[in-house]
Amino acid sequence: MSPYTTHADLGGLPGFGVVAPEHEGDLFHADWERKTLALTLAVGATGSWNIDQSRAARETLPDYLKLSYYQIWLAALEKLLRERGLATADEIQSGILEQFPLAVARVLQAQAVTAALLEGSPVQRQPAQPARFQLGQRVRTRSKVVGHHTRLPGYTRGKQGLVERVHGVHVFADSHAQGMGEDPQWLYGVVFDEAELWPERTRPSSAQGLKVSIDAWEPYLEAV
Amino acid sequence: MTDNHDHGPDDEHSELSEMETRVRALQSVLTQKGYIDPTALDMLIDTYQTQVGPRNGARVVARSWIDPQFRDWLLRDATPAIASLGYSGRQGEHMVAVENSAERHNLVVCTLCSCYPWPVLGLPPVWYKSAPYRSRAVKDPRGVLADFGVHLPESTEIRVWDSTAEVRYLVIPQRPAGTEHLSEDALAALITRDAMIGTRLVEAPAAQWRA
Numbered sequence: 001m002s003p004y005t006t007h008a009d010l011g012g013l014p015g016f017g018v019v020a021p022e023h024e025g026d027l028f029h030a031d032w033e034r035k036t037l038a039l040t041l042a043v044g045a046t047g048s049w050n051i052d053q054s055r056a057a058r059e060t061l062p063d064y065l066k067l068s069y070y071q072i073w074l075a076a077l078e079k080l081l082r083e084r085g086l087a088t089a090d091e092i093q094s095g096i097l098e099q100f101p102l103a104v105a106r107v108l109q110a111q112a113v114t115a116a117l118l119e120g121s122p123v124q125r126q127p128a129q130p131a132r133f134q135l136g137q138r139v140r141t142r143s144k145v146v147g148h149h150t151r152l153p154g155y156t157r158g159k160q161g162l163v164e165r166v167h168g169v170h171v172f173a174d175s176h177a178q179g180m181g182e183d184p185q186w187l188y189g190v191v192f193d194e195a196e197l198w199p200e201r202t203r204p205s206s207a208q209g210l211k212v213s214i215d216a217w218e219p220y221l222e223a224v
Numbered sequence: 225m226t227d228n229h230d231h232g233p234d235d236e237h238s239e240l241s242e243m244e245t246r247v248r249a250l251q252s253v254l255t256q257k258g259y260i261d262p263t264a265l266d267m268l269i270d271t272y273q274t275q276v277g278p279r280n281g282a283r284v285v286a287r288s289w290i291d292p293q294f295r296d297w298l299l300r301d302a303t304p305a306i307a308s309l310g311y312s313g314r315q316g317e318h319m320v321a322v323e324n325s326a327e328r329h330n331l332v333v334c335t336l337c338s339c340y341p342w343p344v345l346g347l348p349p350v351w352y353k354s355a356p357y358r359s360r361a362v363k364d365p366r367g368v369l370a371d372f373g374v375h376l377p378e379s380t381e382i383r384v385w386d387s388t389a390e391v392r393y394l395v396i397p398q399r400p401a402g403t404e405h406l407s408e409d410a411l412a413a414l415i416t417r418d419a420m421i422g423t424r425l426v427e428a429p430a431a432q433w434r435a
Contacts, residue, residue, distance in 0.1 A: 011335030011386065012363045016355040019371040024278060024417045027347050032247040037272070037347070038265035039251060046259055055337055069338065069353040074247065087253055095249030101257035110263040117271060120313035120343075123390045151388045153335050155362060167318065167391055187389055198363060205366055208327075208381035212362050215389035 004147045007064035012155040012198070033070040040073050045116065047105035048084050052177035056149035057083075123171040125184035131218075133188060137163045138224040141190070141216065149177035152220045156212075159196050160224055164213065165189030172217050185217040277346030278417035280311045281394060284344055285420060286412035288321075289399045299323060302394065306344060316343035316392050322385065323396040324422070329380050330395045331368070331422035333361035334387040341392035345417055352421065362386055372423045395420050400428035 010016070028034045044054065057076040058064070064072060081087040084102075091098050108116060133139055143158030151173045167187040175183035194201065194210040204210070254260045284306055288295040297305040302319035306312065319341060322330040334340065335358045340348040351357050360368050365382045369375070376382070385393045397419040403411060406429075418424040 006336075008336055010355055010358040011333075011361075013355075013359045016359045019351050019354065019356045019360070019368055019423075021372055021418070021423070022349050022351055024349075026349065027273065029350070030243065032243040034269045034273075035247045035251060035265065038268040039247070039254065039260065041268050042260040042264055043254065058337065065355065069350065071243070074243075074250070078250065081254075086259065087257065091253045092250055093246075095252035097253060097256040101259065104259055107259060107261060108264045109261050110267045113264050113267040113271065116314075117268075117276070118313040120315070120317040122317040124318060151336060153362075153386060153388060155335070156386075165320075167389070170318075170389060173389065187391070189391075191383075205364070206380070206382070207378040210365060210382045210384065212384045212386060214386045215391050217389070 006059040008059035009154045011153045036070045036074045040077050042108050045108035049080055050176055052173045056177045125169045127169045131166055131186045133163050135163055139221040140224050142220050150174050156214055159192055161190040161192040163188050164191045187215055187217050189213055190216045272347050281344035281420045282412040282415035285396050285415050286408045288396055289411055290408055311343040313343050316341045318391045320391055321394045321396055324398045328383055329376055330383050331365050332385045332393045339387035341394050344394055395422040397426040400426050402428045
């Protein structure tokens with residue numbers, strides 16, 4: 001099995017330059033971006049993959065960092081369609097139907113769009129067991145690199161933090177992305193001090209410093 | 225609101241034409257396969273171009289500024305509080321509101337992709353999804369704020385929220401001084417998208433006129 005490599009775990013990496021602000025109305029920069037957004041949402045609604053699988057498809061694109069955001073979405077959509085056998089590479093390139101369609105769970109109709117967006121896809125589930133960690137408890141994050149999609153950012157691996165929120169039990173992205181079902185797990189808000197995250201820093205960035213919070217599922221954490 | 229920023233045929237790069245062709249081919253084959261309803265695509269685009277955007281979040285924030293009970297509800301249990309104003313759903317199923325003060329300034333990022341509270345802010349801007357913002361927000365947020373022309377006192381703690389799960393964060397900016405006489409609608413008009421991400425402050429009307 002080839003190793004899993006994400007190109008999207010960017011927190012703390014140097015060398016990307018300054019942020020370029022934009023006006024509030026500047027949502028799309030070409031018509032194909034609009035269509036890519038809509039196609040991604042519409043095909044997503046067929047239920048052929050879940051949101052964590054689409055994130056995994058995007059972050060593993062070898063040229064991720066060279067692509068614009070909607071180019072990433074489009075490339076991942078094409079990849080998922082090919083992988084699931086929903087369309088062939090030739091069909092995607094030519095736009096011409098060559099094979100019979102596969103059955104999909106549902107097709108999003110125009111009259112159902114508003115209701116579907118307003119409803120969304122909540123990921124909170126009933127707890128099967130009590131939470132392992134309490135508010136105010138010190139925890140340490142997993143330090144090893146895992147060979148699959150995960151939502152523990154690299155800059156927070158192997159770090160001590162404080163449980164600041166208990167969000168409830170949520171669908172576990174790592175399992176969900178691997179097609180292993182929802183595997184719901186307790187989700188915590190964990191806050192880290194600047195000195196813990198960036199130990200090479202000789203002094204805090206300001207008098208009151210910096211704190212960073214992430215949301216971490218229970219399997220990412222151990223008691224200190 | 226946005227359409228006049230698009231590239232017209234004259235300045236369209238060959239790369240853009242290539243992308244248009246590619247997306248058209250994809251849409252065509254997906255339609256022939258029956259996986260999509262083409263009119264649903266127009267509905268999806270129209271929703272995020274004309275209905276769901278940062279004016280929703282501005283109404284939430286303005287309400288929290290004038291209604292202490294709503295503010296408390298928003299800070300305690302943001303999802304139903306926001307839904308009470310009619311905003312809910314995709315990419316905002318589990319909301320948390322965080323409030324700025326003189327002591328603490330909040331900034332929201334998604335270092336792993338582009339997680340963003342769609343029902344209240346619409347689709348994320350390009351810079352929010354970009355490598356410069358995602359890489360620097362958690363390490364040098366004051367530097368990021370400086371890119372937006374914002375300089376906070378040393379005495380303000382910066383708190384960054386990295387949206388790593390399906391919880392989505394909305395920043396409640398500080399209400400500017402001198403706005404006590406303004407109506408809820410006038411307050412909402414002052415509140416920008418960037419202020420609700422945490423990369424700008426809300427300015428009083430006089431300051432806006434000077435700018």
